[in-house]
Amino acid sequence: MAGIKGHELAKAALETAVLDAELRSYGMPLATYLGSVRERVPAGVSVGIRPTVAELLDDVEGYLAEGYVRIKLKIEPGWDLEPVRAVRDRFGADLPLQVDANTAYTLADAEHLRRLDEFGLLLIEEPLAENNLYAHARLQQRIATPVCLDESLHNAADTASAIAMDACRVVNVKPARVGGYLEARRVHDVAYAHGCRCGAAACWRRASAAPRTWRWRPCPAARSPGTRRLPAATSPRTSRSRCVLVDGHLPVPRSPGIGVAPVPETLRRFTKDRRDLYVT
Ligand SMILES: [Mg+2]
Numbered sequence: 001m002a003g004i005k006g007h008e009l010a011k012a013a014l015e016t017a018v019l020d021a022e023l024r025s026y027g028m029p030l031a032t033y034l035g036s037v038r039e040r041v042p043a044g045v046s047v048g049i050r051p052t053v054a055e056l057l058d059d060v061e062g063y064l065a066e067g068y069v070r071i072k073l074k075i076e077p078g079w080d081l082e083p084v085r086a087v088r089d090r091f092g093a094d095l096p097l098q099v100d101a102n103t104a105y106t107l108a109d110a111e112h113l114r115r116l117d118e119f120g121l122l123l124i125e126e127p128l129a130e131n132n133l134y135a136h137a138r139l140q141q142r143i144a145t146p147v148c149l150d151e152s153l154h155n156a157a158d159t160a161s162a163i164a165m166d167a168c169r170v171v172n173v174k175p176a177r178v179g180g181y182l183e184a185r186r187v188h189d190v191a192y193a194h195g196c197r198c199g200a201a202a203c204w205r206r207a208s209a210a211p212r213t214w215r216w217r218p219c220p221a222a223r224s225p226g227t228r229r230l231p232a233a234t235s236p237r238t239s240r241s242r243c244v245l246v247d248g249h250l251p252v253p254r255s256p257g258i259g260v261a262p263v264p265e266t267l268r269r270f271t272k273d274r275r276d277l278y279v280t
Helices: 008-026 053-066 081-091 107-119 133-142 156-164 181-193 264-270
Strands: 040-042 044-047 070-074 097-100 147-149 170-172 197-199 249-251
Touching: 008 181, 044 053, 053 070, 053 081, 070 081, 081 097, 081 107, 107 133, 133 147, 133 156, 156 170, 156 181, 170 181, 181 197
Parallel strands: 044 070, 070 097, 147 170, 170 197
Antiparallel strands: 040 249
8 A cells, every 4th residue: 555645544454354354264363363372452542631730640540540541631731840740749759650742842842841851751752743753853962861763653654753853852653644554564563673762652562452552542431440452443242352450551452353243334434335345
């Protein structure tokens, strides 16, 4: 699909479906295909902007009680130093903590963002305008917190450029953002070869599994301590392969293909056209 420009989400969906079918024909789990060496991966959770710091602290406490081992705070101008300091004060310097700005700042905020350095964060994700590698490189020169790029990286070539100009020291690997698992593996390999950490997928080659197991987002359902159900690609009625958090970790699916099955009625609802493909 290299000849098709853009449309990464659509390409990722199609490629994943074909890859799933092919791997099922071999009886091979996606994790094996990707070179997975782990049975489970530690899970983090992303905590959104809250009306008050007190509510944020309550939420973080709840997630930690459920077993999450890493916390990501969403930040924006007006909601950055104070909540980060409060979480550090309350839960200690050892808590793996990171922030995601979702492009909310400009380079003029560099000195302000530098004040986050004192909190020992794992990373700051997408602080500046999307796709502006130059600005991120300028920012990285001025702050010690590692910059992590997410939306700005569309493929392995972008990733190589970003790393070469020191626009990021951590790479967020998401198959859907880069057009599928095959390009995601190349993104990982470029980052790994340059000593750059991979966020989100957290050692994704080892995490390697269905996309859901890579996500750090909380699930709106399931509240029992230590067992948070994630939204799976299968319906509650039919699923036996849903991801369940155990001791802060997610198991790597080991059934053939991507490890989860689509829900036929949901697929039908969104189907515009149908072609049958045969893997030979
Ligand atoms: Mg992000």
